[in-house]
Amino acid sequence: MTTDTLMPITVTDLHEIIETGAIVTHFQPQVSLKRKAVIGLEALSRGFDGASGEIIPPSVLFGLASDPETRLALDRVCRTRAAESFAALHRRDKSVMLSMNIDAACISEDTRGSNHLLKLIKRCDISPNNVIIEIIESRCEDMDALLEFVRFYRKKNFLIALDDVGAGFSNLDRIPLLKPDVLKLDRSLISGVNEQFHKLEVARSFVQMANRLGCLVLAEGVETSEETMCLLANGIDVFQGFFFARPAPGLDAVPGMADKVDALAEKHRHNRTRRIAEEKRLFSSYDLTILTMCQGLSETPSRGLNQALTQFIDQHEGVECVYVLDMKGRQVSDTLCDPLKLKKSKRFLYEPARVGADHSLKEYFLPIQAGLEKFTTDPYISLASGNLCTTISRVFYHKCCGRHLILCTDMSREDMACGL
Known part of the structure; x- marks a missing residue:
């Protein structure tokens, strides 16, 4: 039954639903591709109209709960139905987690110390170790009460998830306060991530942060295999959508899902193996290109560096920009770029550096200063061209001036938009 044909319900209907417990719990799997298993189930509540037999969607159900008392009562009956529905599975399989949404607007000084959720979980004989409390912190009006709630339930061995991360006006400063065990990336960030480098970089930043904080990243709202494969290749293993x-x-197994998971896991293995082999061949060709360029520059008089660099761009496909630094990180040549690859619409953002520019804090210079002869950066957006590139820096000896210099070459990496 769609929301277009749903008979309108009133606040009176809502109170009857709460009093009779007319809530149906639906579960959505949370899948780990590397484990090839369902590791969790998110409980999602719907209302049930006994008279018509219609399912009432959560947007309608919670939209009617405008006052704090009704919202709290609805939240608690939803939790109760979720725990009771999950208890049967928990008796059979102690490895699967239950994710329960908590309305953060209901966490306040008035509800502090009620321990309603703890009592419910104990009554249903569910281990707290198997329960993830999902919180949308942006809805919280009493931060002190929320922090106390999180501290209490973490001590009782519940896990804490921060929901809708990356959506709207998420307050990222709350992450160090709540110290979540799980970050659930919002659908708005996941949608089309395989085609949008900027979205992917945001997702990568959350993965890197989560790795440092010791928490897990879950991609929510995944709708395509392409999104899944892209995120899997960039460090996300758990998916829901x-x-x-x-x-x-x-709580029965979803028909065909095991085959889908196996197929994706095999595809990921194949893609990564192929990509590693391609990377090896690609960087071998890069090494040969850079070495050839360095050998040519070593015999080139200082006044002829720019002309030689221009010739390298013409001769070597994939080279976007080249420039030369001294061993202090100062630029001693112009930045020569392939004019066909410069983003003319963003010249105020992306501008090739000039002679004398200081590169001493750049990622491609510091490893050279530390003693490496060659260094290759991860893909990034070049400030010279505005394109996705990899910078390779390599030391060479310039015979004409009798000193060591550093050749920096920006290689086009548009093939790395998703890192597959």
Whole structure:
């Protein structure tokens, strides 16, 4: 039944739903591709109209709960139905987690110390170790009460997830305060991530932060295999979304999902193996190109450096920009770029550096200063061209002036938009 044909319900109907516990719990799997298993189930609540037999979507259900008392009562009955529905599975399989949404607007000084969730979980004989409390912190009006809530339930061995991360006006400063065990990346960030480098970089930043903080990243709202493969290649292993399964009542295995997971895991293994081999061949060709350029520059008089660099761009496909630094990180040549690859629409952002520019803090210079002969950066957006590139820096001896210099070469890496 769609929301377009749903008979309107009133606040009176809502109170009857709460009093009778007319809530249906649907579960959506949370899938680990590397483990090839469902590791968790998110409980999603829907109302049930006994008279019509219609399912009432959560947007309608919670939209009617405008006052704090009604919102708290609805939140608690939803938790109760979720725990009771999950208890049967927990008795059979102690490895699967239950993710429960908590309305952060209900966490306040008035509810502090009620321990409602703890009592519920104990009554249903569910181990707290198997429960993830999902919180959307942006809805919280009492931060002190929320922090106390999180501290209390973490001590009781519950896990804490921060939901809708990356959506709207998420307050990232709350992450160090709540210290979540799970970061759930919002669908708005996941949608089309395989085609949008800027979205991917934001997702990567959350993965890097999570790795340092010791928490897990879950991609929510995954709808395509391409999104899944892209995120898997960039450090995300746990997924939830329509691509794997829609929310549904019951706890039975989703038909065909195991085959889908196996196929994706095999595809990932194949892609990574192929990519590693391609990277090896690509960087071998880069090394040969850079070595050839360095050998040519070593015999080139200082006044002829710019002309030689221009010739290198013409001769070597994939070279976007080249420039030469001294061993202090100062630029001693112009930055020569392939004019066909410069982003003319963003010249105020992306401008090739000039002679005398200081590169001493750049990622491609510091390893050379530390003693390496050659260094290759991760892909990034070049400030010279505005394109995705990899910078390779290499020391060479300039015979004409009798000193060591550093050749820096920006190689086009548009093939790395998703890192597959």
